[in-house]
Amino acid sequence: MDFLKSAMASAIAQGPPFPYTFGDKVDVDASIWTLYNGTRRADGSNCSIFSFDVTANKARLPLAKNALKKLRTMRHPGVIRVLDTVETDTYIYIATERVVPLRWHVKRKSLSPETIKWGLYSIARTVKFINDEGSSIHGSLCVASIYTSEGGEWKLGGFEILSNVKDDEAVIYRYGSLVPDSARYTPPELARSGWDAIKKAPHSAVDAYNFGTTIFEVFNGDFMGADQTGQTKGIPPTMHAGYKRLVNANPKARITVGTFLEQGRRSGGFFDSSLIKLTEGIDNLGVKSESEREEFLEDLDQLSDDFPEDFFKMKVLPELLKSVEFGGGGPKAFGVVMKISTKLSSEDFEARVQPVVVRLFGNPDRAIRVCLLDNLPVMIDRLPQKVVNDKIFPNMVSGFTDVAPVVREQTLKSVLVIISKLSDRTINGELLRYLAKTANDEQPGIRTNTTICLGKIAKNLGTSSRAKVLIAAFTRSLRDPFMHARNAALMALAATCEYFSEEECAARILPVICPSLIDKEKLVRDQANKAMEIYLQRIRKAAADMPDTVQPPPQTTEGAGPRMSTPQPSEASSWAGWAISSFTNKLSAASGEMQTTNTPTPSSARAVSPSPGLDPSRRVTSTTSSASALHRQAVKSPSPAPPLSRNSTGSAAEAYFQDPDPAEDEGDAWGDMGDMDDDGNAFFDAPSEAAARPSKKVVEAAASPTSFDDGSEPDFAGWLAAQAQKKSGPGGGKPLPKGLTKSSTANGKGSTTTTAKKPLVTRSASKPVVAKKIDTKPKETDDDDGWGDGW
Structure with a gap:
């Protein structure tokens, strides 16, 4: 093989230029030509090269020259297209379009019936053109003379004896028998009388007979001779009648290939x-x-x-x-x-x-x-990814803002298709900006699909901004008036739970899911329950791995400040009980004792006598006092105070209520929590009541016209006391609830003045406290027991 190629190369070098390169040799049926795959040197395009060695086959040189001539002059879509030719005394080269022998496909049986019909139709058109328009005879039509192009089209070759019937010295009459395997395909009249018998019958008769044998070959394989003529094995039934007329033994009774073609093209025919x-x-x-x-x-x-x-x-x-x-x-x-x-x-x-x-x-x-x-x-x-990211996506994004909703929606749906081909920069930049626009689209379906799209591309988003983007988008969709948009948001939240931290699940996502639990649509409610359960399981699992407390262990060194104790198991049932007990433990560590005694008064008011070491000049904290202030007051050594003057009532009250260490630890106040004790009173009620009567002088000062008043709201507690007195009269009535009874003192005129439990407020020392008269007469009301409605 290598020797043959080198010999051809040297022959080409000695002859006319041939701008094609020989490739592999192609196996063909018995032929005067050797077929090679080739390439064109100028552009590397594929071609085929038919080569004829003159010195090795001089007897068939007329056939090669006739084929060269006819291929140059015959122009038809069904004929092999010639690119270039070279003819010398030693060789003939014909460069054509790349072709493959049809015999290859027939042997492999790789052709479907429809493809075979299509190929026979093409060959029939070409033969008709040769017979009718060209007034010629092909003479050697068979599978060996048919090739397939790169496009699969059947192309006719084998023009070695193609002759014009008007030419008396045509090659077919003299050299027809030199065609390889011509004996198998020769019509019966030529086998009996020789090739000159063509002149005695219609010139199309030879090609009609050979077209019939070709039909048999493409459906069944090799045609072995006249014994198989007329057999219909493998041939479609619609072709049987036409096929038999093509291979009729009487050349004058045969139909032409053109007639066969017309029959097949009729409605319902084999070529329809x-x-x-x-x-x-x-x-x-x-x-x-x-x-x-x-x-x-x-x-x-x-x-x-x-x-x-x-x-x-x-x-x-x-x-x-x-x-x-x-x-x-x-x-x-x-x-x-x-x-x-x-x-x-x-x-x-x-x-x-x-x-x-x-x-x-x-x-x-x-x-x-x-x-x-x-x-x-x-x-x-x-x-390729580069093509999608750099060329297609920049043009595609115009669909996100198109005025036609169908374009916007299809563009949005295509995001799921191309997301794997986009770079991280494109996804987290330009794409998210456009999705933010479609999330606010006027079409509810587009808003819903945007939510679904974000949920499905969550894994492709950047980890630094993914949670922020998804939470913002989904929580917004939860407020969408379109039911399916809300449902999509809940489904997306359930599907993307893994991308959020436990803190985000508990603090940002669960609160926005809760309103959907009572959504007006059952579809949304059901989905909200599913999403809620997913996030609750996530949080419970995370909480199970958390420590019981992050507080440091309690200090046991004496002299250290008191600390809140750890709740005991028995205290776990009530958070209020735990708070009270821990506060009691804290006060028990303080020095000194606090004793409470009930001093009877005309109105049975409760009063607390000061401890022996407690200085009356110090203010007793009100219900809003902080725990740290109480602790400080309990443990601090009492300091001497100047005696109070009986005639300086206002200044004495100011001195009494003035905080010696004002607002030092107000940031630690727990009183704002409003805890309640076992009697239903405010958590810090007891200390404030103890401040009611530290001494006789103080009682007189409180009962005097210059007693302390905050000057704000009417005495609501006094009104309640009057209501209770009214109900406890001759007709009987309900006593006030425990804790709402207020202490009272008798004034000089025998009337009763009720002191409301108001938080004590420190006034400026430069401004005397002026008491004002308060009308304790209850207001008229239709419902004697309707006070609860006011709450």
Whole structure:
């Protein structure tokens, strides 16, 4: 083989220039030609080279020269296309389009019945052209003289004895018997009388008989001789009648190939197929009217998978792409392109379809854009990431802001298809900005789909901003008036639970899910319960791994400040009881004792006598006093105080209520919690009541006209006391609830003045406290027991 190639190379070097390179040798049937695969040096395109060695086969040189001449002059789509030829005294080279012998496909039985019909139809048209328009006879028609192109089309060759019937010295009469294997295919009349018998019968009779034997071969394999003539094994029933008339032993009774072609093209005939219609209409698709083009594309779209892939790739696909891009083929043509492209290899798709797809995304036609987006799942795996991210996506985003809702919605849905092909920068930058717009779209369906889209692409979002983006988007959708948008938000939250921290689940997500539990729509309520359960399980699992406390262990060193004790198991049932007990423990560690005695008064008011060491000049904290202030007051050594003057009542009250260490630890106040003791009183009621009567002098000062008053609200507690007295009269009545009874003192006139339990407020020392008269007469009311309604 290498020797043969080197010999050819040296022969070419000595002869005329031949700008083609020989490749592998192709096995063919018995032929005067040697077939090689070749390439064109200028552009590397594929070709085939038919080579004839003159020195090795001089007897058949006339056949080679006749084939060279006829191939140069015969121009027809069904004839092998010649690219270049070289003829010398030692060799003849014919460079043609890349072809493969049809015998290869017949031996492998790789041709479907529809493809065979389509091929026979093409050969029949070519033979008809030779017989009728060319007034010629092919003379050696058989499977060995037929080739298939790269596009799968059947091409006719074997022009060694092709002759014009008007030429009396035609090659066919003299050299017809020199064609290899001619004895197998020679018609009966020629086998009996020689090749001159052609002149006595219709000139088309030879080709008609040989076309019949070719039909037998392509359906059954090799035609071995006249014994098989007329057998219909393997041939479609619709062809039986025409086939038998083609191989009739009487040449004058045979029908022509043209007649056979017309019979097959009739409605319901064997050549009446959508594949054949396609081949006839594809060449002039660009010049068809709109209705003709629609009908053609409809037939094309209905084609089954039983069609020649090579033909669609090389012939149909380029024409359809041109029609989509320039000829008005529209979405229908592009749909057929996608159907064909599924059969293409990745290399063919990249070379033939990808450039057109990229250009089409820049087309402003909405119908084309929607068609591209609909077919994006079919081709996304074939498109490189760089092409999608740098070329397709920048053009695609214009659909997010298009005025047509269908374009916006299809663009949004396509995000799920291309997300794997986008860079992190594109996803977390430009894409999220456009999704923020569609999340506020006027169309509720687009808003809903945006939520679904975000939930499905959550794994592709950047970890630094993912939780923030998703929580903001989903919580907004939970307030959407569209029911399905709210439902989608809940489903998305349930699906993306893993992307949030436990703190975010508890503090930011569960609170916004709770209102959906009582949504007006049952669909939303059910989904809210499912989402709630998912997040609760997540939080419970996280809480189970947390320590019981993060507080440091209690200090046991004497002299250290008192600390809140750890609740005992028995105290766990009541948080209020735990708070009171811990506060009691804290006070028990203080020095000194606090004793409470009940001093009877005319109104049975409760009073607390001061401890022996307690200085009356110090203020006793009110209900709003802090625990730390009480502790400080309990443990601090009493200091001497100047005696109170009986005549300086206002200044004495000021001195009494003045805080010696004002507002030092107000930030530690727990009194604001409003805890209640066992009697229903405020948590710090007892200390404030103890401040009511520290001494006789103080009692007199409180009962005097200059007693302390905050000057704010009316004496509501006094009104309550009057109500209780009224009800306890002759008609009987209900006593006030425990804790609402107020202490009272008798004034000089024998009347009763009720002192309300008001928080004591420290006044400025420069401003005397002026008491004002308070009318304790109860207001008129229709409901004697209706005070609770006021709360």
